[in-house]
Amino acid sequence: MHVRKAAAFTPEEIEYLASFPLVTFEKTTGMKDAGSTEKGTWLAAKAIKTVNPRCKILYYRNILVHYAMYGADKELADIPGAFLSDKKGNTKLVRQKVPAYDLSNSMVRKWWLRNAELTCKSKYIDGLFVDGNIKVLEEGYLRRQVGEKKKAEVETAYHRMMKKLPETVGRDKLVIANVIRARFDQAGLEYLDYFDGSYIEGFEHAVGGMSREEYMAKGIAAVQKAARSGRIIAFTIGMGTYADTDMDDENHEVDRKAFASVQDRFTYSLALFLICAEKQSYFMFSDGYGVDRSRGKLWMKDLPEYSRPLGAPKDPAVRSGYSYQRKFEHADVSIDIKNETANINWK
16 A cells, blocks of 8 residues: 555544555655654554554655655755756756755755654654655656756765665665666666665556567566565556656657456456566555545455455466466466456456
8 A cells, every 4th residue: 555645544544554564655644634744654654553563664755856745854944955956046847846856965865864764763664665766767857957967966876875775774674666667777676786675656658669568578577576586566556547657858658548447457457466476565556645535446445356365376477478377376367468458267
């Protein structure tokens, strides 16, 4: 579960959240009632741990994009040159609305790491979710606005921070990043050594001249490799769209298939996950992270497939062209990513 709510969660919502093995509390969590995202995350985490101590809870921080919802923002205001700027001095570079951190500024790096350390010290927080990695690592992102030299400096500083991060938050804490993406040479696996695992999104579109199915096949192979190595996989997929992290320097049309029903989309999405999944892999079928208003479809709902006994996989998935098959103890899974069809035969 990956969720945010500016108001405090209700007791019923806490019970629901406690049923998940892995929960990331996104930006804005509890800030309306608690006064900051840090305090809101602590309070929600404590409430969940009271119900289910085994639930693993992650605190969300974006490594590049500044979302002004944190108590630590007061300290950031005292750091000169905290944000990247273009030639005109404009700092709202992300989607032309939000500032981006200048990680080449040592004071910014110390500020960011200190906030991660202090928040993760709580016994109710099991680790950190690091978002925005793709924006730092993608060569073209913001390069035109800030210049090639500054872009390179930011990426160098990012690597310096990620090397420090596990020790900073504590070796007993998890660090999960949004980092596996087929757009990279090795689909993000080249950056995975910093982390205990990867969140998965932006899985179903074409980038860099690749076809959609080529891009997906490369991503599937990367997720499979990471999962087999013991990395945690937090696989999130949209109910109605091919969700992707926005990339300002890209303007590509996405040809989306119209699934006949939500159930068909769900079956396809779950099959996509299952051909990749290993012991530490987790799945979220999502219609959005914000739940301040009732979403109506998935929030506070359960899906019957989540309660079916899957059993262990008998073998890794077998690929033939753009089709995959895999057998579990209690289910046979097949998927065709080119035609976007799938079947799960529950035994």
